[in-house]
Amino acid sequence: MTGTVFDIGYQRYTGAREGRSRGRKAVFKDGIRIALGLGRGGRAKILPWFSIAALSGLGLIFALMAGAAKALAGTAQAAKMDLPSHSDYNGVAAVMMFVFAALVGPELLCRDRRDGVIHLYLVRPLTGTDYVASRWAAFLAVMTAAAWVPQIILFLGLSMGDPRPADYLAAHWLDVPRFLAAGLAMSAYTTTLALLVASFTTRRAYASVFLVGLFVITTPFTVGLSQEIEGPVGTWISMFSLTSIPVHVNDLIFGEISEMTDKIPARLLPAWVLVGWWLAWVVVPGMVLWYRYRKLTP
Amino acid sequence: MLSIYRLTLRQLSSPGRVGIMFVLAIMPVVIAAMVLADNDTMSLTEFEQFVLSTMLAGSIVPLVVLAIATSAFGNEIEDRTLANLTLAPIPRWRIAAAKLLASITIAGPLVVLSAVATAHVAFLGEWNATIAVAAGAAAAVVMYASLFVWLGLASAQAVGVGLLYIVLWEGFFAQFVAGVRLLSIRYYAVALMHGLDERRFEVYDHASLAAAIVMTSLVTGGFLLLAIRRLRRMDVP
Amino acid sequence: MTGNGLPGVRPNARETPVIRVDGVSRWFGSVVAVSDVTFDVMPGITGLLGPNGAGKTTLLRMMTGLAKTSRGTVTVFGEAVRDNPPLYRRIGVMSEHETVYGFMKGREFVTMMGRLRGVRDIETAVDRAIEIVDLADAQHRQMSTYSRGMRQRMRLAGTLVHDPELLILDEPLNGADPRQRVHFKHLLETLAAEGRTIVLSSHILEEVEQLADTVLLVVNGKLAASGGFRAIRAALNQRPYHVRVLCDSPRKLAAGVVKLDSVDAVHIDPDGAMVVLSRNVLDLQIELPRLAKAENVSLRRMEPLDDSLESVFGYLVET
Numbered sequence: 138m139t140g141t142v143f144d145i146g147y148q149r150y151t152g153a154r155e156g157r158s159r160g161r162k163a164v165f166k167d168g169i170r171i172a173l174g175l176g177r178g179g180r181a182k183i184l185p186w187f188s189i190a191a192l193s194g195l196g197l198i199f200a201l202m203a204g205a206a207k208a209l210a211g212t213a214q215a216a217k218m219d220l221p222s223h224s225d226y227n228g229v230a231a232v233m234m235f236v237f238a239a240l241v242g243p244e245l246l247c248r249d250r251r252d253g254v255i256h257l258y259l260v261r262p263l264t265g266t267d268y269v270a271s272r273w274a275a276f277l278a279v280m281t282a283a284a285w286v287p288q289i290i291l292f293l294g295l296s297m298g299d300p301r302p303a304d305y306l307a308a309h310w311l312d313v314p315r316f317l318a319a320g321l322a323m324s325a326y327t328t329t330l331a332l333l334v335a336s337f338t339t340r341r342a343y344a345s346v347f348l349v350g351l352f353v354i355t356t357p358f359t360v361g362l363s364q365e366i367e368g369p370v371g372t373w374i375s376m377f378s379l380t381s382i383p384v385h386v387n388d389l390i391f392g393e394i395s396e397m398t399d400k401i402p403a404r405l406l407p408a409w410v411l412v413g414w415w416l417a418w419v420v421v422p423g424m425v426l427w428y429r430y431r432k433l434t435p
Numbered sequence: 436m437l438s439i440y441r442l443t444l445r446q447l448s449s450p451g452r453v454g455i456m457f458v459l460a461i462m463p464v465v466i467a468a469m470v471l472a473d474n475d476t477m478s479l480t481e482f483e484q485f486v487l488s489t490m491l492a493g494s495i496v497p498l499v500v501l502a503i504a505t506s507a508f509g510n511e512i513e514d515r516t517l518a519n520l521t522l523a524p525i526p527r528w529r530i531a532a533a534k535l536l537a538s539i540t541i542a543g544p545l546v547v548l549s550a551v552a553t554a555h556v557a558f559l560g561e562w563n564a565t566i567a568v569a570a571g572a573a574a575a576v577v578m579y580a581s582l583f584v585w586l587g588l589a590s591a592q593a594v595g596v597g598l599l600y601i602v603l604w605e606g607f608f609a610q611f612v613a614g615v616r617l618l619s620i621r622y623y624a625v626a627l628m629h630g631l632d633e634r635r636f637e638v639y640d641h642a643s644l645a646a647a648i649v650m651t652s653l654v655t656g657g658f659l660l661l662a663i664r665r666l667r668r669m670d671v672p
Numbered sequence: 673m674t675g676n677g678l679p680g681v682r683p684n685a686r687e688t689p690v691i692r693v694d695g696v697s698r699w700f701g702s703v704v705a706v707s708d709v710t711f712d713v714m715p716g717i718t719g720l721l722g723p724n725g726a727g728k729t730t731l732l733r734m735m736t737g738l739a740k741t742s743r744g745t746v747t748v749f750g751e752a753v754r755d756n757p758p759l760y761r762r763i764g765v766m767s768e769h770e771t772v773y774g775f776m777k778g779r780e781f782v783t784m785m786g787r788l789r790g791v792r793d794i795e796t797a798v799d800r801a802i803e804i805v806d807l808a809d810a811q812h813r814q815m816s817t818y819s820r821g822m823r824q825r826m827r828l829a830g831t832l833v834h835d836p837e838l839l840i841l842d843e844p845l846n847g848a849d850p851r852q853r854v855h856f857k858h859l860l861e862t863l864a865a866e867g868r869t870i871v872l873s874s875h876i877l878e879e880v881e882q883l884a885d886t887v888l889l890v891v892n893g894k895l896a897a898s899g900g901f902r903a904i905r906a907a908l909n910q911r912p913y914h915v916r917v918l919c920d921s922p923r924k925l926a927a928g929v930v931k932l933d934s935v936d937a938v939h940i941d942p943d944g945a946m947v948v949l950s951r952n953v954l955d956l957q958i959e960l961p962r963l964a965k966a967e968n969v970s971l972r973r974m975e976p977l978d979d980s981l982e983s984v985f986g987y988l989v990e991t
Contacts, residue, residue, distance in 0.1 A: 184595040191603075236602050240595045251513075342509060342594040343452060346502035349598055350459055353494050358462050362469060438787045445775060515769040518738055519830075523788035524760040666757050670739040672769075 160263040168275025172241050188237040189283050192230055196287030199226055200294020207298055223316045226291055227323060227387040228395030230284075231354075231380055234327055237283060239348035242331025243341040245272045251339035265433035269332075269426060277328045282322030292316070307388045319387040325419050326383040333422040336429045355379045363402050366395045372402040382418055385411040439520060446510060447503050451541040453541070456499045460549035463491045467557040487568060491553065492621050496546050496575045497601045504538040504583035505593040508662075512588070515672050520564070520639035527666040531584070531659060538580045546576050563632045571628030574651045578620045581658035588665045617642075623650045688750070689837055691735055696744035698730055705730040707893040708744070713871055717864045719884030720873040727893040728873050729768060732842050735871070736765045748838065761790060763931035764836035766827055768843045768873075774816030778807060778826045781815060785830035801829040804859060806852075817962055828856075841862065841868045845879065857871040857883055905983070912936045912949040914977035915956060920970045922946040928963045932956070947977070 174181030206220055221229075238324075246269075249255040258268050292312060299305035316327040333342045334351070356378045363375035381398050388394050389408050398404045403411070463486050511517040520530050550572035551565055558564040586593040609615045609622065616622040623642060630644025642650070687710035698706040704725040713733045721727045733739035737753040746753050753759060773781060780800045791797045802811050805825040813856050815823060824847050831839065845853055860883055864870055874880050880887065881901060889897040889904070919925050926938045926946050934952035940949050950956045953976070964971045977983075 180591060184592055184599075187599075232602065236598055240598060340506070340510070340513075342505055343502055345594045345598060347455060348496055349602070350455075350494075350498045353498070353602070354459060354462060354490070357490055357494075358466065361466050438784050442773070442784060446773075485979065514771045515767075516773060518765070518767055518769075520788065521738070522736065522760055522763070522765050523785075524757045524790060526757055566788060614809055668798075670733070 155195060157267060160258075160261050161267050164258065164263065164268055164271035165275045165382035168245050168272045171244050172276055172279040184240050185237070185279075188233065188240065189286070190289045192233055192237075192283055193290055194290075195230055195233070196226060196291040197294065200291050200298060203295050204298025207300065222391070222393075223288055223291060223312050223319075224387060224391035224393050224395050226288060227284075227316075227319050228384050228397035230287065231323065231367045231384050231397060234280070234284065234323055234382060235352040236349060238280060238327035238331035239345045241279070241351070242276060242328070242348070243335040243338075243344035245276055246332055246335040246346060247339050247341045255433065259433060259435040262361060265430040266427060268433075269336075269430035273328060273332055273423070273426070276332060277324055280328050281321055284324045285317060288316040288320060313423075315390050319383075319390045322386040322390075323383040326415065329419050329422045329426065333426045336426055352380050356381065360401055364400075367402075372406065375401045375403040375416055376406075378403070379418075382415050386415045436525070436533045439525075439530055439533035439614065440537050440540075443507055443534055447506055447537060447541050452502070453545075456542070458543050459495050459499055460545045462485075463495065463549060464552040464556060464636065466490070467553045486553065486557070487571075488621070488625050491550060492575055492624050493606060494601075495549065496572060496624070497579050497597075497605070497621070498649060499546055500538070500542045500576055500579035501583050501594065501601065501634070502595045503542045504535075505587035505597060506581045507534040507538045507584050507587055509587035509593055512591075515522060515604055518671050521666065521671045523606035528659075528663045531588075531662040531666055535581055535584050535659060536663070538584055539577060541621065542580060543573065543576045547573050567628045567632035570631055571624045574627045574647070578651055578654045581655045581662075582620065585658040585662040585665065588662055588669070620654060623647045627651065686741075690749060691871070692745075692747045693731075693735065694745050694911070696731075696734060696741050696746060697743045698727075698734060698739065706806075706890075708742075708895045709890070709893075709895045711888060711898050713869060714886070715864070715867050715869045716871045717872060718886040718888060719862060719880035719882050720871060720875065720888045720890065721875075721880060722890035723855060723894075726890045728890050729842060731890060732840060732871070733767075736763065736840055738765075742748055761834065762837045764831040764834065764839045766831040766839075766841045766844055768846075770820065770823055770827075770846065772815045772818075772823050772827065775814065777812055777814055778802070778822075778829075779811040781826060782811075782829045782833050786833040789834035791834050791961070791970055797833050797835070798829075799835040802826075804832060805829045806855065821849060821852060824848060825852065837868055839868065841870065842873045843875070844872065845874060845876055853879065905978075911978075912951045913953050915948045915950060915953060916973075916975050916977050917943075917946045917948060917960065917971070918973040919946065919964065920972070921967070924967055925964060925969045928967055929960065932959050932963075934959070 171175055173185050174183070203220045249258070255268070259265065292309075296302045296305045296309070330351075331344075332346055334348050335341075338344050338347075359374050359376075359378040363371035366374060378401060381401050381403065384395060384398050385404060388398055388404065389411060394404055466486055508517065511520070521527075547569050551569045554565040554568035583593070583597055586597055590596055604615065605619045605621045609619045623646075626642040627647040629646065630642075630647055692814060693709055693711050693713075696706060696709050697704065709731065720732065722730050726880075729921065730739065734741050735748070735753065737746075737756065737759075740754055748759060749762060751759055769846075776784070778859035779798060779802065782801055783794060786794050786801075788799050793913060802808055805828050807825055807829065810818065810822060811826075815826060818826065824844065828841075829845060831841070845856060848856060857879065860870055860872070864885075871881065872884065886899060887897070887901050917925070922940055922944060926940065929935055929948055930938045931947070932950075932955070934950050935954035936949040937949060938946060938948050948956065957974075960974065961971060963969075
């Protein structure tokens with residue numbers, strides 16, 4: 138009879154070591170969990186899920202309004218009414234998207250710096266660039282989902298609310314790539330700005346309030362000023378209405394001016410200016426954000 | 436109480452933060468100056484609605500006070516230094532009152548000066564109107580401060596809840612549902628302003644001066660009592 | 673007044689418990705952190721021990737009134753500690769959290785703590801407290817520039833400034849270097865000798881063993897043992913003592929030792945020493961030299977291997 142004694146003491150890990158890419162994936166996944174409050178108790182879920190529910194609810198309301206109008210007045214009459222569309226949704230939902238970004242964005246960056254946890258990330262095969270890029274990608278994914286899900290609900294509602302859904306789909310299939318593109322423009326913009334502001338403070342409260350102040354205050358201020366100072370100068374001043382920048386891109390994609398940008402002189406500028414301006418407000422803050430993190434060491 | 440008051444003043448008044456709040460507070464002054472410079476712009480009604488009610492009372496005052504007042508207790512809880520205060524032989528009401536007073540001391544001058552400058556410029560130096568606007572702004576600061584000091588103590592998501600209150604409740608629902616306005620601090624602050632200078636401002640559908648004064652006292656006292664109660668009952672981290 | 677300038681405590685303080693914890697439980701949802709714990713704390717030094725997650729900090733927080741109990745009562749100096757601010761004139765608490773007001777200078781912090789606790793002659797009290805913790809040179813620097821050990825010491829100064837009768841310290845030695853540990857031990861011994869009551873939670877068993885008259889061992893939210901650690905050890909009678917014996921002929925001596933009634937087992941360890949497992953060490957102490965003489969074996973050394981707080985802790989945590 139033979140016997141074996143097994144050494145069950147400390148054993149070294151002999152499996153694969155996946156390196157930086159695995160680290161990036163982990164930070165990305167963790168970023169999504171933070172943004173949605175997953176694995177962190179009920180209270181951490183309230184704000185992000187309430188915001189997503191509010192946005193989805195808005196899409197649903199728009200769909201119901203359009204459906205009711207068609208049911209009561211008929212398709213022909215309904216077509217003459219100014220019913221809410223995908224473009225209008227983005228104009229109205231923009232404020233909620235900004236508030237969502239202001240509330241949730243700072244959670245991804247502020248806490249790690251405040252609690253010193255960032256250094257634990259950086260002792261791994263991860264650089265500051267990896268960390269901030271993964272966090273940015275995670276928040277972009279969440280904001281894009283928040284932008285797209287209500288639009289999908291609205292699209293499904295509009296098509297199913299039509300007496301002939303197949304005809305509706307055939308006539309409006311282009312709305313899908315449009316709202317996807319417009320949603321991505323909105324989410325890239327809000328993600329980058331929210332994370333940039335969060336990178337300047339370790340207190341989430343200050344970052345959130347500053348972001349909301351930035352979005353909410355600049356609009357009436359710049360619009361009011363631009364109406365005062367008419368002409369090209371006034372138009373350029375109105376470009377600094379931060380809530381309107383992605384909405385102009387939305388208007389270009391859908392080919393119609395939304396109510397939110399209806400009175401803003403900048404809406405009349407050429408498309409390449411408006412898109413370039415949006416791009417500048419994504420790329421430049423993104424570069425500043427990257428710059429602030431790239432030199433971090435443990 | 437003075438020690439806690441001074442401590443809180445130091446905690447809340449870093450130059451960067453005060454600077455940002457100052458920038459926010461100066462905006463309505465600039466707009467008032469612009470409006471005045473051009474006779475062919477908004478009417479008095481539009482000015483009151485846009486600048487005084489929406490911008491000043493609806494955005495700047497609550498945001499400035501939110502940032503400051505939620506941090507009065509919020510920072511202590513986050514940093515786990517609140518026990519330094521609660522483990523002292525001081526009645527809880529003194530701790531809460533000191534925090535509230537410090538928040539008002541920091542936010543009040545910024546906001547009230549902004550309101551005074553805005554009104555003084557817009558109403559061509561007429562002091563009745565200026566005092567009415569300043570009183571409305573001061574009442575708003577006091578009410579918002581008591582609400583947000585309590586919120587900073589009661590919730591880890593104080594800023595989020597506060598922002599939703601400002602943007603959704605006061606900014607959105609109160610516009611469409613009359614009953615919601617009765618539960619809106621902004622409504623009573625603006626009512627106080629109108630009540631103090633009826634001959635200068637047009638009459639709106641708003642509460643009376645007496646109701647505004649009573650509600651200011653009730654809101655301030657009520658949230659202060661809630662903060663004291665919370666301090667007595669909570670587990671201090 | 674005593675040698676370090678601290679006034680003494682009232683007489684008769686030894687008669688009644690300073691802290692009474694009676695049937696205390698605390699749960700968080702479905703997690704029971706502390707389960708039906710009852711004990712008294714008398715003047716002197718009491719060490720609160722337990723593995724991580726045992727419930728020590730929760731217990732300390734309930735004893736200081738920072739947390740409420742789910743069941744049971746905690747009284748300090750005969751009064752309920754919860755929602756009783758005037759009681760804090762007599763209590764000094766140092767929590768486990770190391771955060772301080774970074775923007776404050778050390779002296780400012782201690783002064784503020786003294787003012788909050790109603791100290792009258794504030795400058796003298798602050799000088800004394802800072803001198804006790806040996807930070808006079810750094811008192812005018814901002815606390816954000818302090819090392820971890822310095823922050824702990826300044827926090828301790830803030831805890832001592834109002835000269836409390838009861839001190840509750842949660843992990844006070846975190847970040848302290850060896851010299852500071854020695855200094856701190858002397859300080860606690862002096863304070864205890866004056867009749868003060870000190871409750872000390874620590875992971876450093878060796879120091880608690882040297883300092884504490886009484887030990888409270890908490891395991892899984894329950895009070896596993898209380899009292900002097902040697903008395904606790906003696907009470908663990910299902911665990912025989914391990915005694916190591918060095919002699920010139922261990923096997924020869926072992927043959928005789930194994931016959932003793934007080935001996936459970938004997939083995940020879942790899943170093944050639946004899947290790948005896950005995951439930952009656954007193955009897956072994958008497959019989960062993962007699963046996964050695966009878967067998968003509970030279971005894972060199974006899975030492976207990978598990979007569980320490982660490983062993984007691986280990987046995988109680990395992991069970």
